[in-house]
Amino acid sequence: MLLIxxxxxxxxxxxxxxxxxxxxxxxxxxxxxxxxxxxxxxxFLACRLRAKHGADVQVERTRxxxxxxxxxxxxxxxxxxxxxxxxxxxxxxxxxxxxxxPDPAAMRDVEL
Amino acid sequence: xxxxxxxxTYRGRAVDLRGYVASPAAAxxxxxxxxxxxxxxxxxxxxxxxxxxALAAAARSRGHDxxxxxxxxxxxxxxxxxxxxxxxxxxxxxxxTAARRRAAEAGDNVERLRERVATLRGRLQATRGGQAHASxxxxxxAADADHSRxxxxxxxxDADGRRRGGSEKELESTFASATRALTExxxxxxxxxxxxxxxxxxxxxxxxxxxxxxRLRDALANRRREARAALARAVYPAFADALAAxxxxxxxxxxxxxxxxxxxxxxxxxxxLAERAEPVVVAVDxxxxxxxxxxxxxxxxxLVGGGRDGA
Numbered sequence: 001m002l003l004i005x006x007x008x009x010x011x012x013x014x015x016x017x018x019x020x021x022x023x024x025x026x027x028x029x030x031x032x033x034x035x036x037x038x039x040x041x042x043x044f045l046a047c048r049l050r051a052k053h054g055a056d057v058q059v060e061r062t063r064x065x066x067x068x069x070x071x072x073x074x075x076x077x078x079x080x081x082x083x084x085x086x087x088x089x090x091x092x093x094x095x096x097x098x099x100x101x102p103d104p105a106a107m108r109d110v111e112l
Numbered sequence: 113x114x115x116x117x118x119x120x121t122y123r124g125r126a127v128d129l130r131g132y133v134a135s136p137a138a139a140x141x142x143x144x145x146x147x148x149x150x151x152x153x154x155x156x157x158x159x160x161x162x163x164x165x166a167l168a169a170a171a172r173s174r175g176h177d178x179x180x181x182x183x184x185x186x187x188x189x190x191x192x193x194x195x196x197x198x199x200x201x202x203x204x205x206x207x208x209t210a211a212r213r214r215a216a217e218a219g220d221n222v223e224r225l226r227e228r229v230a231t232l233r234g235r236l237q238a239t240r241g242g243q244a245h246a247s248x249x250x251x252x253x254a255a256d257a258d259h260s261r262x263x264x265x266x267x268x269x270d271a272d273g274r275r276r277g278g279s280e281k282e283l284e285s286t287f288a289s290a291t292r293a294l295t296e297x298x299x300x301x302x303x304x305x306x307x308x309x310x311x312x313x314x315x316x317x318x319x320x321x322x323x324x325x326x327r328l329r330d331a332l333a334n335r336r337r338e339a340r341a342a343l344a345r346a347v348y349p350a351f352a353d354a355l356a357a358x359x360x361x362x363x364x365x366x367x368x369x370x371x372x373x374x375x376x377x378x379x380x381x382x383x384x385l386a387e388r389a390e391p392v393v394v395a396v397d398x399x400x401x402x403x404x405x406x407x408x409x410x411x412x413x414x415l416v417g418g419g420r421d422g423a
Contacts (some may be wrong), residue, residue: 005319007319007322007323007325007326008322008325008326009326009329009330012326032326054205055204055205055315055318055319055322056322058315058319
């Protein structure tokens, strides 16, 4: 999908108007951002926004996140286990230290 | 007031330009004085500003202040710093666009050369195979067809062994140069990707500044709205009295949100409520004459409408 974020009131207004006029291309709207369908038409809209507002428009191409494909099982399991922890106040660093869960610093260095 | 128009000068608290000047803008331009013609109370036209805006201006003219004024001054100075930060980082966008284009072209180039290398490799293998089995007409024909697509190696392959040997050498050198070009293109692509990553990092810093600017602008607009609303509420009882003294059908209700009826009446009442020395240009037909308008609005008045400039 195409993620469009705006950085000025004018660009935000244009994005709002674009989303209103082209609802079928809009997957989700946020305050000053929107997710558009991955079509040539949506790309056309994104290019128009960029042409009109330059640096006040950011366009990124996103893809769905599949935790079963993108991430090793240990990461998923650690996340599930941490959310099930007994003491809410335990930080993950401490939670992982005693067990076989992945080290947070190591995870930060691994790209998906 | 003093008003200069077509070489003539008008003076006094009441100037009637009806049948002569139609547009409020022309009258505002003709007014002399620094603050004349500024603000939401400078004119009364059928297109009124939001009531809270007019009321807040009237309240300020009556010396009302708002506790958020200091916070707004603070926000304004933060905003001007954020705006300066954005201005300093201005060229990051152009650089990012150029980096995207370069990376895309470098990627296309690699794809194109990969295909070419693969084609040439296939052709080379076919040529060598054709040499080994000279009688295999099908392979030879296939190699021919491939050759004719490529001007670099557009040599005839036939039963002549020597000619075929020369063609194979040509093909080998074409293949070698294509392989070199591919290596160079891959190097360029890696460099372009790195440049794009750098440009993205710079753009992220620039976007931080833009985001900060946007937040401050929004915060300032919110404070302004709050101040307007508070000021409008502060003078609302006096506004209701003023509304009773101007022409037009409207019910003020207990607070600005409850105002119902003729918006021009609201605007006229806001003008009457205000304590301004500057003249107001009136472009609505609500008064018997300029003297009545001046008295009802409690302000110097220029009446316009139905003039030779149209409207």
